[in-house]
Each structure stands twice: as structure tokens, then as C-alpha cells.
Amino acid sequence: RLKGGGRSYENAGPVVKSVVEKFRSVHGEDPKYVSVAPGRVNLIGEHTDYSQGFVMPCAIDFHVAASFCPTSDNKLHVIALDVNDETCSIDLSKPIERDQSQPWSNYIRGVCKTLMDNGHKIGGGKFVFSGNVPLGGGLSSSAALEVCFAKALNHAYNLKIGGVEIAQLSQAAEHWVGCKCGIMDQYISSMGVEGKALMIDCRDLSAKNVEIPKGVAVVIVNSNAKHELAGLDSEYNARREQCEQAARHFGVSYLREVTPEQLERDSKELDPVVLKRARHVVLENDRVSKTVEALKQGDLKTVGKLMLASHMSLKNDFEVSTPEIDALVDIIGAVVGEEGGVRITGGGFGGSVVCLTPESKVEEIRKAVEENYPKRAGGRQATFYVCHASAGAHILE
Numbered sequence: 395r396l397k398g399g400g401r402s403y404e405n406a407g408p409v410v411k412s413v414v415e416k417f418r419s420v421h422g423e424d425p426k427y428v429s430v431a432p433g434r435v436n437l438i439g440e441h442t443d444y445s446q447g448f449v450m451p452c453a454i455d456f457h458v459a460a461s462f463c464p465t466s467d468n469k470l471h472v473i474a475l476d477v478n479d480e481t482c483s484i485d486l487s488k489p490i491e492r493d494q495s496q497p498w499s500n501y502i503r504g505v506c507k508t509l510m511d512n513g514h515k516i517g518g519g520k521f522v523f524s525g526n527v528p529l530g531g532g533l534s535s536s537a538a539l540e541v542c543f544a545k546a547l548n549h550a551y552n553l554k555i556g557g558v559e560i561a562q563l564s565q566a567a568e569h570w571v572g573c574k575c576g577i578m579d580q581y582i583s584s585m586g587v588e589g590k591a592l593m594i595d596c597r598d599l600s601a602k603n604v605e606i607p608k609g610v611a612v613v614i615v616n617s618n619a620k621h622e623l624a625g626l627d628s629e630y631n632a633r634r635e636q637c638e639q640a641a642r643h644f645g646v647s648y649l650r651e652v653t654p655e656q657l658e659r660d661s662k663e664l665d666p667v668v669l670k671r672a673r674h675v676v677l678e679n680d681r682v683s684k685t686v687e688a689l690k691q692g693d694l695k696t697v698g699k700l701m702l703a704s705h706m707s708l709k710n711d712f713e714v715s716t717p718e719i720d721a722l723v724d725i726i727g728a729v730v731g732e733e734g735g736v737r738i739t740g741g742g743f744g745g746s747v748v749c750l751t752p753e754s755k756v757e758e759i760r761k762a763v764e765e766n767y768p769k770r771a772g773g774r775q776a777t778f779y780v781c782h783a784s785a786g787a788h789i790l791e
């Protein structure tokens with residue numbers, strides 16, 4: 395059994411191989427399991443999840459993997475291959491605190507804490523992590539890390555936690571680290587379906603599979619420009635507070651309850667900035683439902699219009715875009731024309747755009763980006779991925 399050959403992780407890709415090999419070289423034995431959790435790209439429905447609205451992401455073929463073996467003590471020993479093999483030890487019999495000298499470890503600590511706070515009995519283990527989700531690319535590397543680890547502990551300690559609850563606990567871990575995110579990223583990382591996007595209702599946490607029409611490519615272009623501002627989390631949290639303020643104004647718990655008609659009718663007294671945020675959320679929810687319908691009909695022209703409207707709303711009303719992202723939307727939009735669409739994806743303040751396009755246009759888009767983006771982004775190059783909608787988190791033995 396320890397010879398390897400029969401194990402499903404032996405046939406997996408390079409990230410899994412690297413965590414298995416590292417585990418062997420450090421611990422002198424095979425890991426028992428490997429946990430894998432993907433990043434995501436959101437096709438439409440941005441900054442709506444924490445207002446209990448609709449989102450439509452798919453999991454992507456970039457992931458975080460952890461090789462691991464449970465131990466009989468109360469200590470976690472964790473190696474981060476991508477952070478110069480940094481190691482952290484967590485003693486589960488002591489209170490769990492954040493460690494700002496190893497920011498990556500806080501996601502691990504946060505997952506331990508939320509699992510234990512919710513009554514789940516976990517014990518020690520040896521873990522090696524690595525991943526290929528581009529950091530800072532707006533593709534949810536932190537959610538992939540949390541979900542990967544929660545899934546691993548769930549398996550190691552037979553906790554019997556379902557996929558949606560794995561997502562909720564991972565979201566709570568992210569809150570503990572400092573970003574008051576919605577549920578989208580952890581949900582899709584845990585629950586993603588091979589070959590499909592999911593339309594998630596962030597109120598009842600149900601999801602419907604959405605087919606990506608045949609011959610349509612999902613292209614991600616990373617601007618490679620991060621805008622730290624006063625700290626990304628604080629900008630994000632400020633947007634969330636503004637949405638909550640707007641909900642209070644309309645007398646509802648979440649903006650999901652507000653219709654476009656009510657927005658129009660009852661917003662006279664609302665602070666103008668808060669009104670812009672609310673308008674984005676209310677109309678974006680509507681766009682998600684319309685996009686699902688248009689995709690079902692294979693109507694890429696309508697999908698493209700909705701994606702552009704989403705982008706403009708995130709730029710002008712929600713104010714989370716950047717000049718580099720806007721440049722990518724212009725450059726790609728000019729090639730795609732009416733045959734697809736492009737928009738900012740993820741939380742914003744940098745990161746990536748997502749484009750739905752006929753496969754036949756992918757190379758033309760790549761060329762246009764290579765040629766024109768550096769001119770508009772101070773010499774910066776973008777990174778181009780054609781991605782495949784992938785399955786959610788899983789365990790390899």
C-alpha cells in the first residue's frame with residue numbers, strides 16, 4: 395500500500411505530486427490522503443452574495459492541495475510549499491490566535507477555530523500545502539485554502555460535515571481572519587460541478603447547474619495589478635456596510651428583498667453613495683437571472699450585454715474596478731463584439747476579467763491583449779488562462 399502505485403493521488407497533476415513528494419521527503423512515509431479544492435471564476439452576480447442575492451460562478455482547474463496524515467496527538471504540523479516551505483505548528487489544546495508573522499497560516503488557524511467553536515472534534519495531523527490559484531488574481535485562493543483544509547479535517551476525523559456546511563465554516567474562518575466575505579467563493583470551491591457553472595441563491599443556499607453552451611470558452615485574463623488601497627479587506631468591508639445601511643433604509647434585512655421598482659420609489663432620502671451601491675446590487679441580481687435564461691437559449695449576444703452592464707455598474711456604482719481592468723474590458727470587448735461578453739470578476743480592486751467567447755475567437759483575444767494591454771497598463775503584461783469548469787473539493791487516497 396505504501397508503494398504508491400494503486401493510489402488515486404499518484405495519477406493527479408503537478409500540484410498534488412508536489413505535496414505528496416514533499417510529504418514523503420519530510421516525513422519518510424506516504425501521506426494517507428490528499429485534499430484538493432479549486433479556485434473559482436464568477437461569470438456574473440458580483441458583490442451580491444452578502445446581500446443574500448444571486449451569483450453564478452464556476453470552479454476552475456486551478457486548485458490548492460494538501461497531503462496529510464492524521465496523528466494521535468493534539469498538534470498540527472503544517473508546511474506551506476509556496477511560502478518557502480514555511481512551517482507552522484498549532485497546539486489545539488491552547489486558544490487559537492492569529493499570527494501576523496505568517497499571514498497564510500491564519501486561514502488554517504481560522505478553520506481549526508471555527509470547526510472547534512462549532513463543536514467538531516478534531517485532532518492533530520501532518521499537512522503539506524501547495525496550490526496554483528494565482529495569488530491576488532481575484533480567483534479565490536484563500537477560499538480554496540480554507541475549503542481544502544476543512545475538507546481534509548472532515549475526512550481525517552470523520553466529522554460528516556456536508557458540502558454546504560464546509561463552505562459556511564470556511565467562510566466563518568475568512569471572517570475571523572478579517573474579510574467579511576459572502577458565501578460565494580467557499581460555496582463553489584466546495585460544491586462545484588464538472589463542466590457547469592452554478593446559479594447560487596445566497597438566501598437559501600440552493601444551487602442550480604447552468605450549462606455553458608458548447609463551443610463557448612471561459613477565458614480569464616489577470617491584470618496582474620493589485621490595488622492595495624488602505625487594505626483590500628477594509629474596502630470590501632466598507633462596501634458590505636454600505637449595503638447593510640441601504641437595507642436598513644428600505645426596512646429589510648438584506649438588499650435581496652428590494653425590487654427595482656422599490657429602489658426607484660423609496661430612495662429619495664438615501665445618501666447618494668449608498669444609493670449607488672444599492673442600485674448595483676438590486677439590478678445585478680436581476681442580471682443574474684436574465685443571464686441564466688440567455689445561456690439556456692445559447693443567446694451570447696444578450697449574455698454579452700448583461701456582462702457589460704454588470705461591469706459598468708461595478709465600475710461606476712460599486713466603484714471596485716481599476717484602470718487596468720477597464721483597459722482589459724475595452725480591449726477584449728472590441729474583439730468579442732456581440733458574440734460574447736467580458737467583465738471584471740471577483741471582489742475587485744485589481745485581479746482579473748472573465749470573458750465568455752466562441753472558442754474560435756480565443757487566439758484573436760490573446761493577441762489583442764498581448765499587443766494592447768501593456769500600452770495601457772504602464773508596460774505591465776497580463777496573464778491569460780482558458781479554463782475548464784471543474785468539480786468542487788474532493789479527497790484522493
Ligand code: GAF
Nearest residue numbers: 440441575576577578740741
Ligand atoms: C469576494 C468575496 F469573497 C465574495 O464573497 C464576493 O462577495 C466577491 O468578492 C464579490 O462578488 O470574492
